[in-house]
Amino acid sequence: MATTTLEPRTATYRRSWVLDWLTTVDHKKIGILYIVNSFFFFFAAGILALLIRTELAVPGLQFVDADTYNQAFTMHGTIMLFLFIIPALSGFANYIVPLQLGAPDMAFPRINALSFWLLPLGGLLIFSGYLFGGAAAEGWTGYAPLTDDQFAPGVGTDLWIIGLTLVGTASILGAVNFIATIFKMRAPGMTLFRMPIFVWTVLVTAVLILLATPVLAAGLIALFIDRNYGGSFFDPTVGGNPILWQHIFWFFGHPEVYIVILPAMGVVSEILPVFSRKPLFGYKAFVFATIAIGLLSFSVWAHHMFTTGAVFLPFFSFMTALIGIPTGIKMFNWLGTLWRGKLLLTTAMLFAIGFLSMFLIGGISGVMLASPPIDFHVQDTYFVVAHLHYVFFGGSVFGVFAATYYWFPKMFGRKLNEPLGKVHFWIHFIGFNLAFFPMHQLGLSGMPRRISDYSPDAGWTILNMVSTVGAFMIAVSIIPFLINVIATFINGEPAGDDPWEGNTLEWATTSPPPPYNFDRLPPIHSERPLFFLTHGHGHAAERPDDLEEEGGHKPGDVERRDDDLV
Amino acid sequence: MQGTMATSRLRRVLRIGAPLLLIGLLAGCLLPPEPKTEVGRDVFNLYVVVLILAAIVFVAVEGFIIYAVFRYRRKPGDDTLPVQLHGNTTVEIIWTLIPAVIVFILFAVSMVTLGDVEARSEEPGVIVNVEGFQWNWTFSYEDGPTVNAQGGEPPVLAVPVGEPVRVVLSSIDVNHAFYVPQFLIKRDLINLGENGRTNELEFTITEEGTYAGQCAEFCGTDHADMKFVVDAMPRAEYDEYIAALASGETPPPTGEGDCTTTIEIKANNTQFDIGEFEVPAETEFCIAFENQESVPHNVSIYDGGEALFTGSFLNEPGEIVYNVPALPAGDYRFICDAHPQAMVGDVTATE
Numbered sequence: 054m055a056t057t058t059l060e061p062r063t064a065t066y067r068r069s070w071v072l073d074w075l076t077t078v079d080h081k082k083i084g085i086l087y088i089v090n091s092f093f094f095f096f097a098a099g100i101l102a103l104l105i106r107t108e109l110a111v112p113g114l115q116f117v118d119a120d121t122y123n124q125a126f127t128m129h130g131t132i133m134l135f136l137f138i139i140p141a142l143s144g145f146a147n148y149i150v151p152l153q154l155g156a157p158d159m160a161f162p163r164i165n166a167l168s169f170w171l172l173p174l175g176g177l178l179i180f181s182g183y184l185f186g187g188a189a190a191e192g193w194t195g196y197a198p199l200t201d202d203q204f205a206p207g208v209g210t211d212l213w214i215i216g217l218t219l220v221g222t223a224s225i226l227g228a229v230n231f232i233a234t235i236f237k238m239r240a241p242g243m244t245l246f247r248m249p250i251f252v253w254t255v256l257v258t259a260v261l262i263l264l265a266t267p268v269l270a271a272g273l274i275a276l277f278i279d280r281n282y283g284g285s286f287f288d289p290t291v292g293g294n295p296i297l298w299q300h301i302f303w304f305f306g307h308p309e310v311y312i313v314i315l316p317a318m319g320v321v322s323e324i325l326p327v328f329s330r331k332p333l334f335g336y337k338a339f340v341f342a343t344i345a346i347g348l349l350s351f352s353v354w355a356h357h358m359f360t361t362g363a364v365f366l367p368f369f370s371f372m373t374a375l376i377g378i379p380t381g382i383k384m385f386n387w388l389g390t391l392w393r394g395k396l397l398l399t400t401a402m403l404f405a406i407g408f409l410s411m412f413l414i415g416g417i418s419g420v421m422l423a424s425p426p427i428d429f430h431v432q433d434t435y436f437v438v439a440h441l442h443y444v445f446f447g448g449s450v451f452g453v454f455a456a457t458y459y460w461f462p463k464m465f466g467r468k469l470n471e472p473l474g475k476v477h478f479w480i481h482f483i484g485f486n487l488a489f490f491p492m493h494q495l496g497l498s499g500m501p502r503r504i505s506d507y508s509p510d511a512g513w514t515i516l517n518m519v520s521t522v523g524a525f526m527i528a529v530s531i532i533p534f535l536i537n538v539i540a541t542f543i544n545g546e547p548a549g550d551d552p553w554e555g556n557t558l559e560w561a562t563t564s565p566p567p568p569y570n571f572d573r574l575p576p577i578h579s580e581r582p583l584f585f586l587t588h589g590h591g592h593a594a595e596r597p598d599d600l601e602e603e604g605g606h607k608p609g610d611v612e613r614r615d616d617d618l619v
Numbered sequence: 620m621q622g623t624m625a626t627s628r629l630r631r632v633l634r635i636g637a638p639l640l641l642i643g644l645l646a647g648c649l650l651p652p653e654p655k656t657e658v659g660r661d662v663f664n665l666y667v668v669v670l671i672l673a674a675i676v677f678v679a680v681e682g683f684i685i686y687a688v689f690r691y692r693r694k695p696g697d698d699t700l701p702v703q704l705h706g707n708t709t710v711e712i713i714w715t716l717i718p719a720v721i722v723f724i725l726f727a728v729s730m731v732t733l734g735d736v737e738a739r740s741e742e743p744g745v746i747v748n749v750e751g752f753q754w755n756w757t758f759s760y761e762d763g764p765t766v767n768a769q770g771g772e773p774p775v776l777a778v779p780v781g782e783p784v785r786v787v788l789s790s791i792d793v794n795h796a797f798y799v800p801q802f803l804i805k806r807d808l809i810n811l812g813e814n815g816r817t818n819e820l821e822f823t824i825t826e827e828g829t830y831a832g833q834c835a836e837f838c839g840t841d842h843a844d845m846k847f848v849v850d851a852m853p854r855a856e857y858d859e860y861i862a863a864l865a866s867g868e869t870p871p872p873t874g875e876g877d878c879t880t881t882i883e884i885k886a887n888n889t890q891f892d893i894g895e896f897e898v899p900a901e902t903e904f905c906i907a908f909e910n911q912e913s914v915p916h917n918v919s920i921y922d923g924g925e926a927l928f929t930g931s932f933l934n935e936p937g938e939i940v941y942n943v944p945a946l947p948a949g950d951y952r953f954i955c956d957a958h959p960q961a962m963v964g965d966v967t968a969t970e
Contacts, residue, residue, distance in 0.1 A: 119840050119960075192837050198810065199793040199839055204753070289812040295794065296809060329691070335706040360796060360836075361807045362818040367730060374722035381718030382711070384680060389710070391687040395701050398692065406684060413680050417673045420722060424669060424729035426662045426736050430651055430803040433796060433835040497651045499800025501835040504843035511831070588700065 078162035087144025098132035106524035112509040122505035123190035130193030142316040152559035155240025157569040160233035171223035179216035182209025189213035197287030197298035202280040228262035242577035254319030257347040265308035272301035303354035317452025328402040329394030342379035373423035400474030404455035411447025436496025467545030473537040484526025491516035556581035656822040659803040665732040744782025751795035751808040754841040755957040764864040773846040779857040788818040796836035824851040880904035887911040895965040900948035906941040
């Protein structure tokens with residue numbers, strides 16, 4: 054009997070498992086690499102955080118000397134921001150964005166692989182300072198002239214500069230890739246205003262990265278020239294200006310805050326509607342608020358510099374206060390989504406609601422800091438440390454865990470255990486607040502940040518002890534999380550294609566999806582194509598627009614609808 | 620019946636009382652120290668206004684989140700869809716206006732207070748040049764003495780109470796920040812070169828007393844130890860204090876004592892060139908000290924925490940000969956009072 058069909062095969066030769074992961078250009082595998090790599094750095098920087106909190110638990114230097122302490126908080130900040138939060142969210146974006154757009158992969162798969170592999174390289178370079186006489190110890194903001202070779206002669210600071218430049222380059226490459234993917238790879242019917250909110254936040258984030266990160270790279274290179282080739286960009290003794298570094302750093306650094314928080318907002322905006330069984334309240338308002346935050350983020354950098362006496366306070370104070378408006382709109386949109394919903398409190402949903410509660414506190418303290426006279430008192434104190442942790446940890450990291458619990462079933466075909474997840478959430482949530490809420494009061498009472506020791510007479514001992522206990526609770530909460538992940542790999546509950554009754558296209562394919570994601574796409578008439586599929590177009594309150602088209606699209610379809618944007 | 624009525628009354632009380640209690644708790648706890656300057660009082664009042672606004676927003680939003688979690692929780696087996704509400708333009712306009720109004724109020728009251736904070740008097744009671752360096756302070760009174768750290772204690776900035784005090788802030792190396800928590804204000808010390816711009820702060824202290832201050836801008840290894848004390852005293856007492864300082868400043872006659880034993884010590888890059896020296900016990904000796912950089916240094920000799928000899932400071936490059944009184948046989952330390960961690964060595968007095 055003659056055979057007329059040829060079995061489709063993905064590879065014509067067998068590759069080892071390791072080589073496959075090392076050479077992959079599949080956005081899903083790269084996404085997982087990003088996330089795994091990020092968690093590795095999260096644990097490393099978390100250990101440094103415990104070292105810091107242990108040293109500060111009681112007055113006196115008990116465990117480390119001042120230099121070790123300074124290296125610890127510098128590495129903690131640098132690694133957490135540049136090698137955990139940003140790449141973790143990039144990892145989820147890598148995995149999810151093409152799926153949510155109905156695309157087979159990212160626009161530039163090889164660049165995608167390159168931008169990932171620069172990360173562990175950069176991260177290890179930054180850490181390798183420990184092998185060469187000490188890591189960088191000037192704080193993650195690397196203020197000149199403390200980073201000048203005269204005051205920081207160690208090679209650790211050079212490694213920090215090189216590593217950060219590589220990580221920044223990775224970020225820029227990734228941003229280009231996301232922008233191209235989002236503008237060029239959308240499935241037929243997926244107009245800009247039908248894109249899931251997560252994709253919108255990734256798009257705005259990518260634009261921020263593209264505009265802000267090259268500025269940091271330029272600053273880092275200038276600093277490297279100052280340190281190694283006798284430059285004087287930031288050296289005041291030969292005509293340079295140390296305030297220039299602050300301008301450059303924060304011109305990148307403030308958009309960077311939104312680079313860190315916007316994708317987490319996107320994650321939360323995916324999860325809240327699904328587990329409330331309602332659409333996101335005010336989708337377009339949310340999109341415009343995201344764009345507004347992105348635009349405003351470039352006009353507020355000098356609010357980090359109020360105490361330098363070198364910036365025009367009313368302008369930067371006003372612009373900073375303005376950011377409170379789109380942020381407030383988003384908060385109300387989330388609350389409107391919960392309102393009269395049918396809330397299912399899964400672990401992902403708990404982390405999303407935790408994000409709302411904690412980001413709220415970080416947002417409020419941020420608006421307080423926008424007032425220059427208040428900033429004059431609490432700038433560079435633990436109040437700022439509390440504020441930034443409520444934004445980065447209470448916000449972004451809660452977002453990362455929400456995304457982990459939400460998308461894990463899609464990535465691995467198995468659901469994480471819910472009871473264990475809830476144990477993780479509650480220890481994490483309580484520990485987080487114990488660790489960071491007292492810091493508000495410590496800062497108000499005048500405890501400066503970045504000090505390795507404080508006087509027993511200062512009255513800061515009890516709150517510091519509470520904070521340390523909280524930090525260890527956070528560490529303990531990671532144990533059920535890790536057990537959960539391992540147990541799920543061994544014997545997890547199969548997830549099926551769509552375990553959460555999702556709204557967006559990633560749930561329209563198998564878990565995990567096949568190499569090129571979709572065999573067939575459902576029709577796309579709104580930002581919730583799967584909701585349409587399950588509940589029909591005729592649902593009373595669903596949008597009445599463009600219901601005429603039936604049937605599905607194949608991924609290869611190139612037809613465009615008249616109302617498609619771009 | 621009565622039980623339910625009592626319960627519902629309790630719930631009503633709780634519903635109104637709990638948020639108020641929370642606002643009170645938040646506002647009661649999260650306060651800066653009691654301000655000890657006139658400007659500090661303005662900042663404190665502004666802070667209280669802002670904190671009340673913040674507490675109201677927090678309780679309203681957090682309250683709604685908690686309410687929603689309990690009120691709208693899905694019942695087991697409930698598979699119905701809630702109303703698919705996509706938005707409501709009126710509501711969205713209103714909730715754009717709410718944060719807008721709040722931030723405009725915040726901005727307006729902040730600018731009023733900012734005017735007070737930045738106000739400068741024509742003739743301040745005292746002008747002090749504050750110089751920061753890794754990791755200590757030098758206070759130079761205009762037309763008056765210069766104060767450095769002494770005896771292992773932070774340097775003391777004596778000022779008159781009830782008069783405007785202006786501090787002119789400069790750094791000779793990296794960034795520092797002058798911060799006294801009880802004054803509710805800080806400002807950076809930035810090295811902008813030889814004739815670069817300096818920062819200024821002005822405050823009028825309202826109450827006698829000593830106030831702890833410390834560097835608030837991370838400045839390297841011993842940042843945590845870069846402390847100072849502001850000592851506010853009545854004008855008359857202040858004048859006496861400064862006069863005493865000024866007279867004590869005249870360096871003791873140099874090289875006139877018994878210099879049969881002379882130890883040479885040089886200071887550069889915040890380091891002594893020697894780590895130890897030996898002198899005969901029960902005999903006066905001399906230290907020929909040379910400061911080779913523009914960072915304040917001195918040499919003092921300590922027995923544990925007790926200063927046996929305190930050398931006067933060289934704030935600029937220069938040389939001085941200290942006459943040191945006789946030491947009983949034993950082990951001592953010599954220290955630069957401005958750099959007690961970085962510049963330490965051993966002294967042995969032998970029979």
